[in-house]
Amino acid sequence: MTSIDRPAAIRAATRALVAENGFHGTSMSEIARRAGVATGTAYVHYASKDRLLIDAYLELKRELGAAGIDAVDPASPPAERFAQLWHAVRAFLEDDPDRAAFLVQFDASPYAAEGHRLALEVLDDPLVLEAGRPDLAELLVDLPPLVLYDLALGPLVRAVALGTTLDDATALRLRAASWRAITQRDSER
Numbered sequence: 001m002t003s004i005d006r007p008a009a010i011r012a013a014t015r016a017l018v019a020e021n022g023f024h025g026t027s028m029s030e031i032a033r034r035a036g037v038a039t040g041t042a043y044v045h046y047a048s049k050d051r052l053l054i055d056a057y058l059e060l061k062r063e064l065g066a067a068g069i070d071a072v073d074p075a076s077p078p079a080e081r082f083a084q085l086w087h088a089v090r091a092f093l094e095d096d097p098d099r100a101a102f103l104v105q106f107d108a109s110p111y112a113a114e115g116h117r118l119a120l121e122v123l124d125d126p127l128v129l130e131a132g133r134p135d136l137a138e139l140l141v142d143l144p145p146l147v148l149y150d151l152a153l154g155p156l157v158r159a160v161a162l163g164t165t166l167d168d169a170t171a172l173r174l175r176a177a178s179w180r181a182i183t184q185r186d187s188e189r
Contacts, residue, residue, distance in 0.1 A: 006045060
């Protein structure tokens with residue numbers, strides 16, 4: 001008999017339903033139904049829809065960061081590491097565009113500030129650790145981490161969420177524009 005990770009199923013159902021229907025169009029009963037659990041079971045694991053939404057966001061951010069960093073060759077120069085990370089995030093999002101749609105919905109929600117604060121508190125966040133590597137950190141524009149994240153990956157997330165097909169040439173231009181947006185002008189190294 002296989003045991004189901006109910007909290008994970010509930011978070012996955014939440015992301016899919018929010019991507020399809022938005023926050024207000026997604027009820028706990030719909031989430032429970034999609035997850036294959038009773039509504040009461042959803043509330044056993046998540047006392048509120050607010051907590052569930054934030055946890056679903058934090059899980060997705062961890063997955064996105066891991067997908068990006070797994071593709072990075074730490075011996076590469078900063079611009080190449082950024083390119084490797086960016087293209088891995090693109091593949092991760094394009095593999096399931098609901099991920100991008102959920103992120104866009106979350107960023108436009110009242111939960112965004114709390115979710116971002118909690119995400120930045122994670123000490124081993126792979127994206128934060130990569131941005132803190134000295135050779136990259138010295139190239140970054142002096143902006144808050146959330147702004148750097150949005151400039152680096154936000155346009156990609158929104159493009160995928162909107163269903164924009166990025167051919168390789170367009171993806172390369174978008175990646176280059178994102179790199180220019182987060183780095184000092186003399187940072188072509």
